[in-house]
Amino acid sequence: MPDSAPHISLADPELYSHGDPFAQWSWLRANDPVHWHEPAELPGFWSLTRYDDIRAAYRDAETFSSAQGILLRPAEHGPDPGGGRTLALTDAPRHKQLRGLVDGWFAVRSVRALETEMKDIAQGVVNRALEMGSCDFVSDVAARIPLYVICRMMGVPESDWEHLYELTSRAFGAGDPLTRRFAHLDILGYFETLQAEKAADPGDDLVSVLATAEVDGERLSPDDVILNCDNLLVGGTENTRIAAAGGMLSFLEHPDQWQAVRDDPELLPSSVEEVLRWTSTATHIMRTAVRPAEIHGRRIEAGDKVVFWLPSANRDETVFDAPDVFDVRRTPNRHLSLGFGEHFCLGSMLARVELRLLYGELLGRGVRIESDGQPKLLDSIVVNGPETLPVRMKAG
Numbered sequence: 001m002p003d004s005a006p007h008i009s010l011a012d013p014e015l016y017s018h019g020d021p022f023a024q025w026s027w028l029r030a031n032d033p034v035h036w037h038e039p040a041e042l043p044g045f046w047s048l049t050r051y052d053d054i055r056a057a058y059r060d061a062e063t064f065s066s067a068q069g070i071l072l073r074p075a076e077h078g079p080d081p082g083g084g085r086t087l088a089l090t091d092a093p094r095h096k097q098l099r100g101l102v103d104g105w106f107a108v109r110s111v112r113a114l115e116t117e118m119k120d121i122a123q124g125v126v127n128r129a130l131e132m133g134s135c136d137f138v139s140d141v142a143a144r145i146p147l148y149v150i151c152r153m154m155g156v157p158e159s160d161w162e163h164l165y166e167l168t169s170r171a172f173g174a175g176d177p178l179t180r181r182f183a184h185l186d187i188l189g190y191f192e193t194l195q196a197e198k199a200a201d202p203g204d205d206l207v208s209v210l211a212t213a214e215v216d217g218e219r220l221s222p223d224d225v226i227l228n229c230d231n232l233l234v235g236g237t238e239n240t241r242i243a244a245a246g247g248m249l250s251f252l253e254h255p256d257q258w259q260a261v262r263d264d265p266e267l268l269p270s271s272v273e274e275v276l277r278w279t280s281t282a283t284h285i286m287r288t289a290v291r292p293a294e295i296h297g298r299r300i301e302a303g304d305k306v307v308f309w310l311p312s313a314n315r316d317e318t319v320f321d322a323p324d325v326f327d328v329r330r331t332p333n334r335h336l337s338l339g340f341g342e343h344f345c346l347g348s349m350l351a352r353v354e355l356r357l358l359y360g361e362l363l364g365r366g367v368r369i370e371s372d373g374q375p376k377l378l379d380s381i382v383v384n385g386p387e388t389l390p391v392r393m394k395a396g
């Protein structure tokens, strides 16, 4: 291994708020593409950093299982409670059955049918931010659109949207771990009540689908319904919020790219793809090998944890031309920000439309946005991007 090896600290949350993970990923791609991390606070794990290796492992779901969790967690936290039960944390055949229950809700035609309502939501959120003048783009703009949209799809009454906004902000925002934990428990409690109501009196919404669904002739247990609701709420809000805000930060740092989309709105779809690639908010996704495998001569044993660093794949110089350039005209742009294979992001279409509507609303109205202080980046190995992004917004 070359002498100039940097100290590899990918499991350190501070690397993502104050360090340069891209330098470590770049070195690993070139020199040690299947890197072993010794057990410390986290159990030992393998790191994959190259695009092709991550795609190949994603494709081989029979070897690399999701059922024991898809995120690194300290051994003392025990197994993930969603393991084998939620959409994200099941393998075939159950995964396919669960996904079949909700897939149609996220298909192109369903998302299209929601577009007018989503546009109204985006408009309302932007109006509110313009009235405020100075605001935090993360909590006041980026967080609200995906939250309101997923609440609407799940059948959360509109009178409760603000309550869930408060809870999700506390659960996934800044704050001490205990506050976050309690807020998350409150979210689970909220869905416990909602799923019981929907089971008794189903409506045309996602919680009713889950609360009345049968898999293999059996109803999902209330706990399984609650965990899947949580999975949808978290999946539906967290990454989109950070991607929308991270995208805005990239545009503030590259005003020529903002101007290019403003001059030519036809660039909106490719700029959304570039925002997804560039922000790559899901930092890592984990699998557990259920049988031995070999990658670049390294032997992975059954039971080993294998981690995919998605932002690294998205900067792989063997796949992307000038990968370190933020380019709204980039095409092709086959990033892995939304995963790949059987577990490919359920909400990919929704996320794309939400980003397009938000930026479209800001650009179409000529809203002027300026930085109003230093953004704060998240201290996390799970999701990366802005935790806060102070901005001033003025109507055009």
Ligand code: HEM
Pocket: 066, 070, 087, 088, 089, 099, 146, 150, 231, 232, 233, 235, 236, 237, 239, 240, 243, 276, 280, 281, 282, 285, 336, 337, 338, 339, 340, 342, 343, 344, 345, 346, 347, 348, 350, 351
């Ligand atoms: C920019 C926004 C988003 C990003 C970057 C993102 C990222 C991802 C990634 C990387 C995966 C793959 C996980 C794996 O391989 O195990 C995934 C799966 C998933 N995402 Fe998203 N996501 C986004 C938006 C959404 C939205 C809006 C929803 C709406 C409900 C959603 C719901 C889900 C669910 C339920 C899964 C699990 C799918 C399965 O295992 O079959 N995501 N997402």
